[in-house]
Every structure is written in structure tokens, then in C-alpha cells.
Amino acid sequence: MSRVPLPQVAPPTGGGRSGPFVRQPRGPDLLAIPGLRRFLRWRYARLTLQLPLLILAIFVIVDGLTGRQLAPRNVATTATWLHYRGLVVVALAILGNAFCGACPLMLTRGPANFVKRRLGIELRWPDRLRNKWLVAALLVGVFYAYEAFDLWASPWLSAWLAIAYFASAFAVDVLFPAGTFCRYVCPLGNFNFLFASVSPTQITAADPDVCRSCADKPCLHGRETYADPARAPGERAFVPLDDVVHANGEGSFPGCETNLFVPTMTSNMDCTSCMNCVRACPYDNVALTVRSPGWELRQAPWRKRWGLPLIALGVMMLYWGLLNAVAMIPPFYDLARGLSAWTGSRNEPFLLALVFAAFTVGGGAASLAAAVTADAAGGAGLHPRRALMRWGYVFVAMGFGFWAAHYLFHFLTGAASIVPVFEHFFAWRGANLDPNWALARWMPSRWMFPISAGVSGAYALLAAYLTVRIALRDFPGTRAATAMWPMLLFVVTLTALQILVLAQPMEMRGTLLGPAG
Ligand code: SF4
Ligand code: SF4
DSSP states (O other), X not given: OOOOOOOOOOOOOOOSSOSOSSOOOOSOBGGGSTTHHHHHHSTTHHXXXXXXXXXXXXXXXXXXXXXXXXXXXXXXXXXXXXXXHHHHHHHHHXXXXXXXXXXXXXXXXXXXXXXXXXXXXXXXXXXXXXXXXXXXXXXXXXXXXXXXXXXXXXXXHHHHHHHHHHHHHHHHHHHSOTTHIIIIIXXXXXXXXXXXXXXXXXXXXXXXXXXXXXXXXXXXXXXXXXXXXXXXXXXXXXXXXXGOSSOOOSEEEOOXXXXXXXXXXXXXXXXXXXXXXXXXXXXXXXXXXXXXXXXHHHTOTHHHHTOHHHHHHHHHHHHHHHHHHHTTSHHHHHHHHHHHXXXXXXXXXXXXXXXXXXXXXXXXXHHHHHHHHHHHHTTOOSOHHHHHHHHHHHHHHHHHHHHHHHHHHHHHHHGGGHHHHHHHHXXXXXXXXXXXXXXXXXXXXXXXXXXXXXXXXXXXXXXXXXXXXXXXXXXXXXXXXXXXXXXXXXXXXXXXXXXXHHHSOOOOTTXXXXXXX
């Protein structure tokens, strides 16, 4: 392959029809920040972002398996359940799905491809699993296991969970096409996809007319660019050098592994922030656009692509999030004792399964009732599926608010503990270090409730705003006003319940001393 400088030519101009493919947000493009696009187009940009999390994962596994089995002093438990989860919700609220972009699990892709070539097989992911039901089951399984096995208290189990994650990503990648694990299997990734719907950024096409004239759609299919035509382009598009506007090297650039086509994206769902599209687009026509946090949820974006399973998962996340917090406050133990007396059983996994079932069924039924009542009040008749597809996005906004409030509460109680925990890692192995555990209680406890209640309240306001926008969008005239009230009442009631939960004394999981008074 000969290497020659890539020529700079004008992008294709739109012929015939022009204008956007779909409605996309049109805020500022973050890739215009000096140096950012250049960095993301660099061949090793993603590896650079993945390496810190890979190194952290190695610490998690080593300390979890061989370190001191005291949760607040072990990297496995603190980094996983305190720091990682807290930073995930902060990133989702401010930046978008950054953690998928830096996901170290995808570093198994190279070895998986090697094994795949040796085996010479690639299976088709079953049609029956091409939806979000499996992910919903895995997510509730992880939440259940977290409580049933006290994962937050066990460095050893936390390390094995990390190992299981790497093994699953590798196995699915060996057997199935790239992107299968992210879309259909990964509970963590799907948590991020789901709540990236409230993120203030989204991948869009900078100029839809350039996309319209782009013959090969490399952002989707990937591209091959060589001075001489590629001998075996495979599924990728061969883009002649003359068509490449901004060179970012020559060779092979993968497209979107989760099958998203940039000019038609109205959602962050399934976008792993891998930036393959940025690298593959030969015309620098991919933007990372700033949008309002409610932009995506107002568009009903999942109606066409994933439909009811995804909306159902979005709604259930609200109640599983609530349960995750309720399980740490004193009334939960009264509830468990009552359930035990009622069923005559002292079997903890069984009682916990009952609580999960009660939250899932009860929460689902309450949300459905609110949505159906709103539809009926607006004169849309009684169509439960249609009502949930319309109003479900309101519950997603509330769900993110509560997860963010709860994770932030724990993160802030012990964020600075990362320093003594790492000092302890080396001290445990003979280094002459004296960890400063006072750092584990840097945030005064009196700040916790206002911060977490404020976060929950802010997203409740977003949910109320969405309710009004959806009502005005779907119901004409005064029917909009009658349709929105049942949902607004639901948002207010649930927010009061959430704030009540956050006001309870909460178990200080992950910190030994608790926050400073
Ligand atoms: S984003 Fe780039 S690669 Fe994708 S269709 Fe538009 S111009 Fe083509
Ligand atoms: S290639 Fe696909 S998954 Fe990756 S950033 Fe672009 S749209 Fe998102």
C-alpha cells in the first residue's frame, strides 16, 4: 500500500431534495472546541480514554480477589459501587454517555476477533432477542443480586462480577457480530443508553445535505481509504481519496457497530459514544450537538426503533431505583419483618424477590393507571399501550432524577476516599504508607439532603415540563389541559415520596466512618 498525502477537496453538494432527514437538535457543536475533533479523529483516541478504566478494572480485580476483605477499604467495592456509579450519573447529566466511550470491556474486541477468525464462525443473534427484554431481565437480575448478596459489601464478589463482565463481552463478541453485546446484553451500557436520553448532547449531522449526497454512508458502514483501492473492502465502503475532505490518516475505519445512521438519529439510545462515525465520515460532517435535557424525550424517539419493551424498561427503572434506595432506610426492615410474618418465611432471597415483584408490578400498574387516566381525560380513549408509549418518557426523566440523586448522595459522602483506598492497596502489600481515612468524610452530612433532594426535584420539574409539552403536542385545545393533570398529580406525588425516602437516615454503604457531621 503506497502512502501519499490525501488531497483536500470540497464535500459533495446536495442534489435534488434538500433539508434534514429528521428533526435533530441544532445547538452548538462541541467538536468545534479547538483540538477536540482532531483528538477524536486520532486512531488511538478511544484507547487513550479506555486505558485509565482498564487500569482501574485491574486494580478492582486484584484487590477484590487478594486484598483486605473490608468493603470501605478495598478498591473493588469503593471504586465500583461508590465512585464509578456516582461519576456515571454526573457524566450522563452533564456530558452524555461518556462512560461507554471509555468502556474497557471493548478492549476484548481485538482478541475476540482473533479467536473469531480462527473459529471461522459468526452466529446470528436470535430475532426473538433483538429487543430490550433480555437487558431488562439482566438489569433486574443485577439489582436483585446487589441486594441479595450484598455486593457492595463484598470485594471478592465485586471482583468476580468484573471478571464475569469481561468474559461475557469476550464470549458474545467471539460468537456474534460487533455491537451485539452493547445493544442486547450489557446491563451497564443499557443503563447508560436509557438515561443518556436526558443528556444534553447528541450525535447529529452538521449538514444534512452533505449526507444526502454521500454515496457510501461511511459513518454507518465504515470506510476503507487507501492510495490504491483496497483489495478486500469487505462490508466497508471504499471512499476514493479524492472524496476525502479532511484527512485523518488512511486505512480502515469502522462504522457504527450499533447500526445508527448519523443524519437520522433522534436519540442517544444505543450510541456508545465510540466516535467511530466521527473518524469514518470523510467530510467532517458529524457534530456532537448540545441540546436541552428534555429534547429527546419530547420527540417520542423510541416509538419506531424499540417500542414498548424500551418504554417498559424505562418505566421500571424508576421503581427499581426507588427500591434500591428504600432497601437502605429503616422502614424497609419493618416492611421485611411484616412480609416475613405474613408469608411465614424467613428466607431472605424469597422475601427480597417478593419486594422486587411488588415494586415492579405495583409501580408498573400505578404508572399505567396514570397514563391511561391522562389519555382518557384528554379524550383519547382507553388504549393502555398507546398511553404508555405517549407518557412513558415522563417516568424516564423522573427515574434518572432519582438514580442521580441517590448515587450522588453516596458518591459525595466518600468521593475523596479514593486516595486513602489506593494508599491502603499499596500499604496492604508492604508499602510504607499511612492512609489518611479522614478524607473519606470530606462532605458534611448536612449538605447531603439538600443536594440529593435538589437533584430529584430538578428532574421532577423536567418531568412536569415534558408532561405539558406532550399534552400540548398530542391533544388539541382545552383537551391538552385536562390530559396533563393526572400526570402532573402523579409527578408531584412521586416526587414527594422520593424526597421522603431521601430524607430518611440512609445506610452509609461504602464509607467506614460516614460523612462529617
Ligand atoms: S455523516 Fe458523513 S459519512 Fe455519514 S452520511 Fe453524512 S456525510 Fe456521509
Ligand atoms: S458510531 Fe454509532 S455508537 Fe459510535 S458515536 Fe457514532 S452514532 Fe454513536
